[in-house]
Amino acid sequence: MPGAGASGLVGAVVWVAGCCLSAASAVAADDAQPRFDYLLNCAGCHRTDATGSELVPPLTGIAPFLTTPEGRAYLVRVPGVAQSPLSDARVAALLNWALGELGGAEGFTPYSAAEVAALRGDPLRDPLAERDRIKRGQTPFPQ
Amino acid sequence: MSEFDRWVESSARMLARRLPRRSLLRRLGTLLVGGAALPLLPVARAAGEGARAGQPPEDIEGPLGDPSRCEYWRHCAIDGFLCGCCGGSHTSCPPGTEMSPVSWIGTCRNPKDGKDYVILYNDCCGRGFCGRCFCNRNEGDRPIYHPYRSNDINWCGGATTQVYHCSTALLVGLALEGQPEK
Secondary structure (H helix, E strand, O other): OHHHHHHHHHHHHHHHHHHHHHHHHHHHHHHHHHHHHHHHHOHHHHOOOOOOOOOOOOOOOOHHHHHOHHHHHHHHHOHHHHOOOOOHHHHHHHHHHHHHHOOOOOOOOOOOHHHHHHHHOOOOOOHHHHHHHHHHOOOOOOO | OOHHHHHHHHHHHHHHHHOOHHHHHHHHHHHHHHHHHHHHOHHHHHHHHHHOOOOOOOOOOOHHHOOOOOOOHHHOOOEEEEHHHOOOEOOEOOOOOEEEEEEEEEEEEOOOOOOEEEEEEEEEEOOOOOOOOEEEOOOOOOOOOOHHHOOOOOHHHHOOOOOEEEEOOEEEEEOOOOOOOO
């Protein structure tokens, strides 16, 4: 009977959609805090989609920073991160989320609150010079 | 030839004589190009921005529910001229101005559901001060040493022209925590 086939199909679609929705809400719950912290503390300049502008660099493609200890440290020592009004644990969660979700980084060692605390204690005197120094040592690297 | 055929032929000839085809082509062209350009307008982008997020109730009586008023709930942290009084709206820039890609971001509480929402205060840039509907509410505003939480910055710095005209209040979605933080 065609009607039975159609209702079966509709049922299957609803079931699949329900699974996807519940999976999405589970992911959203885990990411909720870093997503919110990104919005309130980073997105004003880096933009909600992390594409940046004339004023600030994009965060898409920042994964190569993680390939050297200096680059990894730079991502915490840079003023916007080091001076953010967030706890070390929230900065660590924010960085780990942003690097994967916005920066496309995979398989990296997540930052811990202790690592963030240590790096924040060693702020950059000249962020742009440090960035240039890191970029010179690596190819390919985002502009 | 049948009566019907003659009637169709005379109708078609009459239409061809009376309807200018260039005008039809022009209208069709306008429709095609205009329709394709519609999603590029700032108002359409702003609408899309809201559609992705949890929508707050907007059926609020009085000034708290009126986007043309300073008291409008989304304006809780604004500092500038309301674009709704300057030829645009609270989500779109007036003609001749461009929306800055950077903005300051805060939260406002919706009076209807009592929840906090993240609001982007994107400035419209490219013409001199609008000068109408100045609105200076600073809830959650931070000193300039937290630049991304300060509304005293000229956020037109991210646009191609740095001349400030007016401010919009775009909705992003639900906030986990209201501003200012306790």
